[in-house]
Amino acid sequence: MKSLMIVLTIFTLQLEAKLCSTQHMSEEDRHDIYFDPNEEFEFTTNIDVNDELENVPTSFSVQLVGFENWRGGEEVQLKVEKARGKLEKIISSKLFRTEIYNHTYAKKQQFKRNQGKSNQEIYKIILEGADKYNRTVDYELDMILCPYYSQKNVIGYTYSNRKEIWVNMRYYRDGHAGFDENSIVGNLLHEWLHNAGFGHSFEFNSTRKYTVPYAVGYLASGIAEKL
Numbered sequence: 469m470k471s472l473m474i475v476l477t478i479f480t481l482q483l484e485a486k487l488c489s490t491q492h493m494s495e496e497d498r499h500d501i502y503f504d505p506n507e508e509f510e511f512t513t514n515i516d517v518n519d520e521l522e523n524v525p526t527s528f529s530v531q532l533v534g535f536e537n538w539r540g541g542e543e544v545q546l547k548v549e550k551a552r553g554k555l556e557k558i559i560s561s562k563l564f565r566t567e568i569y570n571h572t573y574a575k576k577q578q579f580k581r582n583q584g585k586s587n588q589e590i591y592k593i594i595l596e597g598a599d600k601y602n603r604t605v606d607y608e609l610d611m612i613l614c615p616y617y618s619q620k621n622v623i624g625y626t627y628s629n630r631k632e633i634w635v636n637m638r639y640y641r642d643g644h645a646g647f648d649e650n651s652i653v654g655n656l657l658h659e660w661l662h663n664a665g666f667g668h669s670f671e672f673n674s675t676r677k678y679t680v681p682y683a684v685g686y687l688a689s690g691i692a693e694k695l
Contacts, residue, residue, distance in 0.1 A: 488533050488614035488634070493627055499670055500622040501633075503658055505651035507677065509690030512570045515563040517694040524560035525607045526595045528552050530656065532613050533632075540641040541615065547640065548613065551652040551692075555609075558653070558691045565591055567687050573678040580678040581667060590666075590680060599663040601631045609660050615640070623647065623655060626662065633659050650692040658685030 530552050535541035558564050568591045573580045577587055585593070596605040612632045616624075621644075624635040639647040661681040668679035676682055 487612060487632055490627075490634075493630075497627045497629065499626050499628065500620075501624040501626065501635075501655070501659070502672070503623050503651065503655045503682075503685060505645060505647045505689075507686050507689075509567075509686045511563075511567065511690065513563065513566050515561075515566055517561060517563055517691055519562045520557075520560050521562055521565065524595065526556070526559050526597060527608050528555045528559070528656075529608055529610045530613060531611070532615075535613075535615050538615050538637060538641070540637070544615070544637070544641050547649050547652055548656075551649055551656060554649075554653050554692050554695055555657060555688065557695065558688050559594065559609075561691065563691055564687065568594075568684065571678075571683055573675070579680045579683055580675055582680060583665060590684075593664055594661075594684070599660070600665050601663060609657075611656060611660055611663070621645070626659065631663060650689050653692040654685040654687075654689030657688045658682065661685070 530548055532545055532548060535545050538544075569577070569587050571577065571579055571587055579585075579587065579590060582590065594609070595607065597608045597610070598605050599609075602610070614632050614634045615637055616634050617637045619638065620636070622636060623639045624633060626633050638644045640652065658681040661684060666680035668676050668681055677686065
């Protein structure tokens with residue numbers, strides 16, 4: 469029994485190491501993450517943040533790989549867990565649904581770079597939880613986070629063909645530039661929406677905030693501040 473536990477432990481460590489390994493990954497496929505923690509979402513309604521919809525089964529799960537090996541890793545795990553709990557409450561709120569339905573871009577109820585989806589369809593995609601790595605409608609938004617540290621002013625990075633998200637401990641642990649628990653809420657949903665197939669320009673422009681990942685991410689952060 470003891471030898472079996474040792475084998476399982478080794479297998480788990482090897483699996484985690486493989487998950488977050490960037491070996492053989494091309495820098496050309498790497499995309500830096502930018503998410504302004506000071507961006508204020510402009511709400512269109514005064515719906516109570518605690519007014520929840522009935523029968524919303526959607527949950528949010530985050531797998532953290534290797535954080536226990538970092539100074540302050542346990543603190544980050546607690547932050548992410550609190551953010552995860554807030555996200556589940558946010559997604560089941562009437563305010564979240566209403567603001568997505570009401571979102572306008574270019575004087576129409578739509579998002580920029582919406583993949584041909586209406587606001588209502590985008591909301592449904594979020595609830596169903598299917599992404600490009602798991603097409604099953606399981607009503608669970610799931611993510612994998614990997615830690616690293618950099619002095620660069622980027623929150624993290626992703627690869628176009630990998631589900632994992634590498635997060636900069638300068639932000640997630642140290643709270644650089646005001647990046648707090650509510651920022652994590654928005655950033656997590658922003659990155660999941662990339663996994664769901666929505667994109668945006670990786671160069672700043674004045675309309676990038678109207679894309680699905682940015683607009684919905686900032687909405688989530690804004691609601692989190694009200695909780």
